[in-house]
Amino acid sequence: MxxxxxxxxxxxxxxxxxxxxxxxxxxxxxxxxxxxxxxxxxxxxxxxxxxxxxxxxxxxxxxxxxxxxxxxxxxxxxxxxxxxxxxxxxxxxxxxxxxxxxxxxxxxxxQKKLQGFESIQNISYCALCDANLYENKDVVLIGNNFKAIEEAKYLSKIVNKLYFIYEGKKIDLKLDNVEIIYDEVVKDIKIENNLIKEVILKNSNLIVSGIFVSLGxxxxxxxxxxxxxxxxxxxxxxxxxxxxxxxxxxxxxxxxxxxxxxxxxxxxxxxxxxxxxxxxxxxxxx
Ligand SMILES: Cc1cc2nc3c(=O)[nH]c(=O)nc-3n(C[C@H](O)[C@H](O)[C@H](O)COP(=O)(O)OP(=O)(O)OC[C@H]3O[C@@H](n4cnc5c(N)ncnc54)[C@H](O)[C@@H]3O)c2cc1C
Incomplete structure (x- = not known):
């Protein structure tokens, strides 16, 4: 004691x-x-x-x-x-x-963690620190603020395709390799051999190698x-x-x-x- x-x-x-x-x-x-x-x-x-x-x-x-x-x-x-x-x-x-x-x-x-997935170690909360690990790969970013938009711009220069799940009102961001997804929720994350493979959403599934979170x-x-x-x-x-x-x-x-x-x-x-x-x-x- x-x-x-x-x-x-x-x-x-x-x-x-x-x-x-x-x-x-x-x-x-x-x-x-x-x-x-x-x-x-x-x-x-x-x-x-x-x-x-x-x-x-x-x-x-x-x-x-x-x-x-x-x-x-x-x-x-x-x-x-x-x-x-x-x-x-x-x-x-x-x-x-x-x-x-x-x-x-x-x-x-x-940093606020992705609710329900707090224990997953290989989710990144810093695009600046970890983007290079995903060069030319497909990744997802979950964000809800100005900083998240800046991180989406930064990631788009490095990754192949960015799925940007934005929790908020529509934003004005047009980049060739960025697909903005509104009104979505992460339901599950599939991991194999400690590597992220798939993000299961309410309405679709995303095959990605990495997950970034920027929720303030x-x-x-x-x-x-x-x-x-x-x-x-x-x-x-x-x-x-x-x-x-x-x-x-x-x-x-x-x-x-x-x-x-x-x-x-x-x-x-x-x-x-x-x-x-x-x-x-x-x-x-x-
Ligand atoms: C960019 C920036 C610049 C700043 N500049 C200044 C400045 O110039 N002067 C100034 O006076 N103040 C400054 N601040 C504010 C200052 O950093 C904070 O007020 C101060 O660090 C608060 O100390 P703390 O011990 O309460 O918390 P923190 O410094 O946040 O430390 C909390 C610790 O708890 C640990 N922890 C959290 N959860 C758990 C858990 N579940 N289990 C075990 N450990 C856990 C964390 O890992 C962390 O080490 C700045 C803050 C920022 C963000």
Whole structure:
């Protein structure tokens, strides 16, 4: 049984981890991708105290070094569910189940996944990063915004044929190798030997080698939906102690419903969450 499990190692989770380790809590940190969170994709850091001429990955590395020096237990796994038990919480990942007295949710925000197909690893959420893997092949792009239209233009220069499933009003995009499909839904995806083969839609099937998704970004809180602490957009409401409505569960950083989304307040909220998780454990054991 852990004292505290921290979900997500962006600025909020890393700082929560530093405070938890320094106050001698038995803590487990869980991160599904790269420690440092969104910092890893920021070119230049602005508005963060002490960070002069730093890139995001440089600041992420400094943060990570600071927590690693405290020798925390870290698992590179994806949290898929949290269950409230009588006197503890169960945190379920894609690999195992862990029990803890308290939990801090600091999973930030990210690309919205294709609903129903979240676990398919070879769906791409970045045309710029992955288009070259599909040179002269047929692919599908599922999108609903301006960025998706830009990604369709980019993909059309590289792939053979692009099926662009657009979730929204008709758009003015005319490119020889792009077929825009409206009012469609992905029903199934056929995969053979780990390769995408076919996308089954409501009204037709598409034989493709790749799938791109560009549905905007939002809070990464699908694993917490069952707890009833997320709002209609997926944000979590907390009080000034970073407490959610469930005793022992805290939320910090970009996952929280608030007015300012910056590194400085994400880190500060992580500290507040960890301090209050410690107080909660001490009060319970009295
Ligand atoms: C382009 C851009 C530029 C920015 N520039 C600045 C700037 O100059 N200055 C500034 O102050 N702020 C800036 N920000 C905002 C800043 O990046 C965020 O406010 C900050 O990163 C929030 O930290 P966080 O820890 O809450 O979340 P994140 O940084 O989003 O980290 C969340 C972590 O949780 C992990 N995670 C998510 N789901 C799970 C799961 N199910 N299981 C396990 N782990 C999970 C993610 O992989 C990620 O590592 C910028 C943001 C963007 C997008």
């Amino acid at each position: 852990y004292d505290l499990i921290i979900i997500g190692l962006g600025p909020a989770g890393i700082n929560a981890g530093i405070y938890a380790k320094r106050s001698k809590l038995n803590v487990l940190l869980i991160e599904k991708e790269t420690p440092g969170g969104k910092l890893n994709s920021i070119n230049k850091i602005d508005n963060y105290l002490g960070a002069i001429d730093l890139t995001g990955p440089e600041l992420a590395t400094t943060f990570y070094k600071q927590i690693r020096a405290l020798k925390p237990e870290i698992k590179l796994e994806e949290v898929i569910d949290i269950k409230e038990k009588d006197d503890f919480k169960e945190v379920i990942t894609n690999k195992a189940t862990y029990c803890s007295k308290t939990v801090i949710i600091s999973s930030g925000s990210g 970004s939002g809070p990464s809180s699908s694993f917490a939906e069952n707890l009833g602490i997320t709002d209609e957009k997926g944000f979590i409401t907390v009080n000034e102690n970073q407490e959610t409505t469930i005793p022992g569960i805290y939320a910090c950083g970009d996952i929280v419903k608030k007015a300012v989304y910056q590194i400085i307040n994400a880190a500060s909220e992580g500290a507040i969450g960890a301090i209050n998780a410690g107080k909660y454990i001490r009060n319970k054991s009295r």
